Each structure stands twice: as C-alpha cells, then as structure tokens.
Amino acid sequence: xxxxxxLGRIYFGLVLVILYLPIFYLVYFSFSSGKSxxxxxxxxxxxxxxxxxxxxxxxxxLETLMLALLSSLIATVIGxxxxxxxxxxxxxxxxxxxxxxxxxxxxxxxxIIGASFLILFTALGFTLGFASVLLSHIAFSVPIVVxxxxxxxxEMDNSLIDxxxxxxxxxxxxxxxxxIPALTPGIMSGMFMALTYSLDDFAVTFFVTGNxxxxxxxxxxxxxxxxxxxxxxxxxxxxxLFVMLLVGIYYFISKRQGKKAKGVGGLIK
Amino acid sequence: xxxxxxxxxxPYLLWIILFVIAPLVLILGYSLTDAAGHFTLHNFVLFFSGxxxxxxxLNSFWYALLITFFCLLISYPAAMVLxxxxxxxxxxxxxxxxxxxxxxxxxxxFIGIFARNGMVNQFLHxxxxxxVPILFTDFAFIFVAxxxxxxxxxxxxxxxxxEIDPALIRxxxxxxxxxxxxxxxxxxxxxxxxxESGIQAIFIPSLSLFMLxxxxxxxxxxxxxxxxxxxxxxxxxxxxxxxIGVILIFLMxxxxxxxxxxxxKKEIDL
Numbered sequence: 001x002x003x004x005x006x007l008g009r010i011y012f013g014l015v016l017v018i019l020y021l022p023i024f025y026l027v028y029f030s031f032s033s034g035k036s037x038x039x040x041x042x043x044x045x046x047x048x049x050x051x052x053x054x055x056x057x058x059x060x061x062l063e064t065l066m067l068a069l070l071s072s073l074i075a076t077v078i079g080x081x082x083x084x085x086x087x088x089x090x091x092x093x094x095x096x097x098x099x100x101x102x103x104x105x106x107x108x109x110x111x112i113i114g115a116s117f118l119i120l121f122t123a124l125g126f127t128l129g130f131a132s133v134l135l136s137h138i139a140f141s142v143p144i145v146v147x148x149x150x151x152x153x154x155e156m157d158n159s160l161i162d163x164x165x166x167x168x169x170x171x172x173x174x175x176x177x178x179x180i181p182a183l184t185p186g187i188m189s190g191m192f193m194a195l196t197y198s199l200d201d202f203a204v205t206f207f208v209t210g211n212x213x214x215x216x217x218x219x220x221x222x223x224x225x226x227x228x229x230x231x232x233x234x235x236x237x238x239x240x241l242f243v244m245l246l247v248g249i250y251y252f253i254s255k256r257q258g259k260k261a262k263g264v265g266g267l268i269k
Numbered sequence: 270x271x272x273x274x275x276x277x278x279x280p281y282l283l284w285i286i287l288f289v290i291a292p293l294v295l296i297l298g299y300s301l302t303d304a305a306g307h308f309t310l311h312n313f314v315l316f317f318s319g320x321x322x323x324x325x326x327l328n329s330f331w332y333a334l335l336i337t338f339f340c341l342l343i344s345y346p347a348a349m350v351l352x353x354x355x356x357x358x359x360x361x362x363x364x365x366x367x368x369x370x371x372x373x374x375x376x377x378x379f380i381g382i383f384a385r386n387g388m389v390n391q392f393l394h395x396x397x398x399x400x401v402p403i404l405f406t407d408f409a410f411i412f413v414a415x416x417x418x419x420x421x422x423x424x425x426x427x428x429x430x431x432e433i434d435p436a437l438i439r440x441x442x443x444x445x446x447x448x449x450x451x452x453x454x455x456x457x458x459x460x461x462x463x464x465e466s467g468i469q470a471i472f473i474p475s476l477s478l479f480m481l482x483x484x485x486x487x488x489x490x491x492x493x494x495x496x497x498x499x500x501x502x503x504x505x506x507x508x509x510x511x512x513i514g515v516i517l518i519f520l521m522x523x524x525x526x527x528x529x530x531x532x533x534k535k536e537i538d539l
Contacts, residue, residue: 008350012360015347019367019419022378025388029381037381038391082281101285104293107469107525109477111497112514116292118501119511123295139288142281202373202480207501220373224484228381236374243369251362 023240030233037228047234054231057219064199064216067130071137072194078138079145079194080187084179086146087153102143113140114207121208128210136208137201141194148190152183296518299511312512322496326516329492332411333475339415340471341464344422349456351423352430361427368420376484379413380404383485405487413485414478422467429463430456473521493517 025037030048034041051057082102089095105113117139121132156179164178180187202217209218223229303309316322347364354360367375382388383404390400403409433456441451477494490499493513500510 005353008346008353012347012350012354015343015419015423016360016363018416019364022375022382022416023367023370025382026374026378036384036386038384038386078280078284081277082284085278085281088277098285101289104289107473107521109473109494109517109521111477111479111494112296112518113292115497115501115510115514116296117288119295119299119507120288120292135288139284142284142288146281196369200371202371203477206480207498217371217373220371220377221480221484224373224377224380232374232377236370236378239374240370243366247362247366247369251358255358 023236026233026236027240030230030237032230035228035230037230037233047230048237050231051234051238057231057235060214060216060219063130063213067134067137067215068195068198071134071198072141072191075138075141075194076145076187076191079142079190080149080183082142083146083149083153087150102146104143105140106143106147110201110203111207114204117204118207128208128212130213132208132210133205133213133215136204137198140201140204141197144193144197145187145190148193149183149186152186156182293518296511296514299508300515303508304506312509315509316512316516322513325491325496326493326520329476329494330520332407332414332492333472335411336414336418336475337468337471339411340418340422341426341467343415344419344467345426345464348423348426348430351427361424364420364423372417373480373484375417376413376481379409379416379485383409404485407486407491410478410481410486410491413481414475417478417481418471418475421470425463425466425470426460427463429460433459472524476517476521 029037029040031043031045032040033044033046086095086098086102089098113136117132117136118128121128121135126132160178160182161174164174169177200217201215202221205215206218206221209215214222220232220235223232300312301308301310303311351357351360351364384390385400385402385404387404389403393399393401437455437459438451441455442448446454476492477497479492479495479498482489482491482495486495490496493516496513497510497517500506500513
C-alpha cells in the first residue's frame with residue numbers, strides 16, 4: 001500500500017473536490033449579477049440584500065429552527081423514557097419485539113412514512129400545518145433517541161442504582177440524580193441526531209405540511225422547481241458558513257477532550 | 270419499580286401505537302379498499318397486470334442497486350486511503366461536512382452544473398463536444414443520488430477498516446500474499462460488516478428520492494418512491510398510492526430478512 005500512497009492521496013483529494021464542488025458552485029454564483037448559473041457576470045451583493053429583505057424566507061428559517069429544537073426536545077424525553085422501559089423488561093423476547101417495532105420507522109423509506117402519516121392525520125381529522133409537521137418530526141426522531149440511549153443503559157453498573165436505593169434515595173432521586181446523569185452522553189447524542197433529522201427532513205414534511213406552514217427544505221424545493229433563483233445561492237452560502245462554524249466548534253471541542261471522545265464520528269447522521 | 274416502569278412505558282407505548290402500528294394498519298387498509306371504502310383487491314391486480322408498474326418496480330431496484338454499487342466503488346478506496354492519512358479526524362470531518370448541507374440545496378446546485386450552458390457542458394465544449402442534454406436524464410438522477418450518498422458509505426467502511434488489526438495484514442504479506450490476495454482474503458472479508466451497513470444506509474433511502482427525480486430526473490415517474498408521491502399528492506388516488514407503498518414495504522422486508530440472515534451466518538463462522 002505504501003508505494004501507492006501518493007496515488008491514493010490524489011484519489012482521496014479528488015473525492016473531496018467532487019464532494020465540495022457543487023457547494024462552491026452555489027457560493028460562487030451567489031456573487032454573480034444576472035439570473036443564471038452559467039456565466040459569472042459582475043460581482044454583486046445584490047442577492048444577499050434581497051435575501052435579508054425577504055422577511056418571509058427569514059421567518060421560514062426561524063420556524064424551521066424552532067421546529068427542530070422543539071421536536072428533538074420532546075422526542076428525547078419520550079425516547080429516553082422508552083429506552084429505560086425497554087431496558088427494564090425481563091423477557092428477552094419482549095425486548096426484541098419492542099426493538100423491532102422501534103426500528104420500523106428507521107428503516108422505512110421517507111415516502112412511506114410521509115404517506116402513512118398523511119393518512120393517519122386525515123383519519124384523525126387533524127388539520128395539516130405546524131402541529132402535524134411537529135408530531136411527525138417527533139415521531140421519526142423517537143426511535144433514534146432510543147437507539148442512542150439504550151447502549152448507555154446496558155453498560156451502566158446496576159449496583160449504582162441499588163446503592164442509591166440502599167442509601168435511602170427515593171424513586172425520583174434515583175432517576176434524577178443517578179440514572180439521568182449516567183445516561184447524559186447517550187441522551188445528548190440522541191438529541192443531536194434528532195435535531196439533524198428534523199433540520200434535514202424534506203420528504204416526510206412535504207407530505208404532512210398543508211398550505212399554511214413550510215420548512216426551509218420545502219421552500220427550497222418549491223423555488224428550485226420554478227428554476228434558478230440566485231437568492232437561494234445566497235442562502236446556501238449563509239447555511240454553509242453556519243454549518244462550517246458549528247462543525248468547526250464541534251471538531252475543536254472533541255479534539256481538546258482528547259482520546260476519550262469518540263471524535264467526529266458522532267457527526268454523521 | 271414496577272409502577273414506575275409502567276409510567277415510563279406509557280408515552281413510548283402511545284408513540285408505538287399511534288405512529289408505528291396505526292400508520293401501517295391504515296396504509297394496508299387503504300391499499301385493500303377502493304375510493305368508496307369497499308374491500309377490493311383491484312389495486313393489486315392493477316399493479317401486477319399492467320406492465321408499467323412492474324417495469325417501474327424493477328427500475329427502482331435497478332437504480333437503487335446502481336447507486337449503491339457506484340457509492341461502494343468510489344467510497345471503498347477513499348476509505349482505505351483515509352485509514353493511512355495523518356489527521357484522520359480532520360479529513361473525516363471534511364467528508365462528513367457536506368452531509369450537513371441540505372439535500373435540496375445540493376440537488377439545486379446540479380440544476381446549474383448540468384444545465385445546457387452549465388459547467389459540464391462548458392467543459393465538454395473545450396473538446397468540441399456540443400451541448401449534451403444531461404439534466405432531466407436518468408443518468409443525472411443516478412449521478413446526483415450517488416453524490417449525495419457517498420459520505421454515508423465512506424463512514425461505515427472507514428470504521429470497519431479501522432478495526433482491522435494491522436498485524437493481520439502484516440502477517441498476510443509476510444506469508445507471501447500479494448496486495449490483491451491480502452485484499453481479497455483478509456481486508457475485504459473483515460471490512461464486510463461496514464460495507465453491509467453502508468449498503469443498508471443507502472439502498473432503502475435511494476428508493477424514496479422522489480425530489481431528485483422531480484428536480485434532476487426530469488419530472489418523470491421512474492421509481493416507486495416517485496409513484497407514491499404522485500398518487501398521494503398529485504392525482505390524489507390514495508388507494509393506489511397505498512398499494513404501491515405496501516408493495517414497497519413488502520419488498521423492503523424481504524431485503525432486510527436476507528441481509529440479517531447473512532449476518533447470522535457470519536456469527537457462526539467466527
């Protein structure tokens with residue numbers, strides 16, 4: 001392998017170039033006057049000015065963030081409680097049954113989740129809008145939280161709980177002072193995953209959102225279907241900078257924590 | 270503890286009933302009824318008698334297979350190089366970062382890149398090749414889908430390769446194995462779990478990339494995922510849409526049973 005190492009590096013570099021090319025293509029043309037992504041015309045900030053004057057789009061951006069925070073928070077609570085409940089089941093067969101039910105939404109294609117939730121909300125007589133999108137996002141985030149918390153429960157030392165109870169802790173104290181702190185890393189990564197699931201989702205939201213509510217993904221989709229709009233390019237520059245900042249912070253924190261941290265592996269969705 | 274166990278279980282159980290079991294029952298119910306709500310098998314008969322649906326089904330699976338295959342072809346060597354680099358965490362971060370950019374934005378970028386006067390055609394023009402229609406073709410759909418899924422293959426393969434004991438590879442070459450022999454008999458089998466989870470992470474989502482077929486693939490209904498979207502949101506024939514959905518679920522279950530069976534055998538081997 002050693003003799004191929006230069007060739008290997010070139011190959012890896014090429015893969016990285018391909019991964020970033022579309023993103024930089026968008027950023028590059030966000031500074032171009034004109035209306036297309038063909039030829040760079042003149043340098044201009046005009047698309048950024050349009051973007052910051054576009055209150056509708058900014059409102060959608062904030063609503064998308066709020067939706068993600070709210071849904072991941074609620075999903076984390078339900079998922080953590082569910083993981084604890086599953087862990088306490090005595091029969092392995094029962095545990096397996098719950099875990100398979102849990103994993104159904106993880107392995108289902110997004111269109112199936114979206115379509116079946118659409119049927120569900122209609123059957124319940126639910127109006128499509130913010131509430132239906134929020135419920136859907138909670139619903140598809142719960143199983144991933146369970147999967148993140150469960151391993152932490154398995155590796156936890158049960159004598160900790162026995163010790164706390166022997167020392168006279170009440171049920172609530174055991175839960176809040178012993179169990180939850182021990183599970184915090186799992187809970188945090190579960191919530192993080194739920195957040196990214198929600199921010200990234202398009203297909204499910206597209207099915208269950210009515211006319212009143214849109215998320216950023218759905219808005220980008222409907223604009224992109226109408227053709228090139230360089231305001232979207234400006235938006236993607238902003239999002240790219242934002243993501244770089246977040247990932248950079250995460251990288252340096254995990255680097256500072258040293259070998260104990262799992263590294264950037266936790267970043268993948 | 271028994272009582273607390275129950276109160277922990279209730280919200281989760283409610284979630285399972287409302288968002289896992291009820292949707293499955295409802296979609297099955299819709300697939301077995303007509304618009305008036307009467308029981309019928311007509312939708313399934315329509316699916317399996319008309320050649321278009323069967324063709325679409327095979328097409329979906331063929332495309333998902335191609336996307337997964339190309340992802341593996343590109344990602345495996347990249348992951349192997351990655352295990353040899355210094356600052357692996359940094360390079361890994363660079364691989365993962367694009368997955369954080371919204372999928373729709375990346376698809377939108379390709380509308381520009383593949384356009385009639387876009388980057389690719391400008392590049393081809395240098396060699397005197399006239400504008401080639403790329404956008405709105407099946408090739409464009411497969412290319413963009415592969416592009417989007419590559420990091421999801423590099424990641425698990427890298428993790429699997431990282432876990433291989435370097436002593437095994439040294440031992441194999443000490444015993445006179447060529448690079449290809451080492452790869453074929455040591456590295457590839459040991460990294461298979463990573464490849465398998467990469468395949469699972471790519472194959473099934475590839476079936477539901479209807480937004481890509483809409484934006485890049487030229488608005489034609491070429492995969493089952495697009496067909497579900499078409500029937501639910503455009504033509505509003507929910508019963509037929511649900512039927513296609515049920516068939517998709519059924520096929521997926523078969524795929525999953527097949528892959529999990531393989532894993533079981535592997536455990537015995539070890």
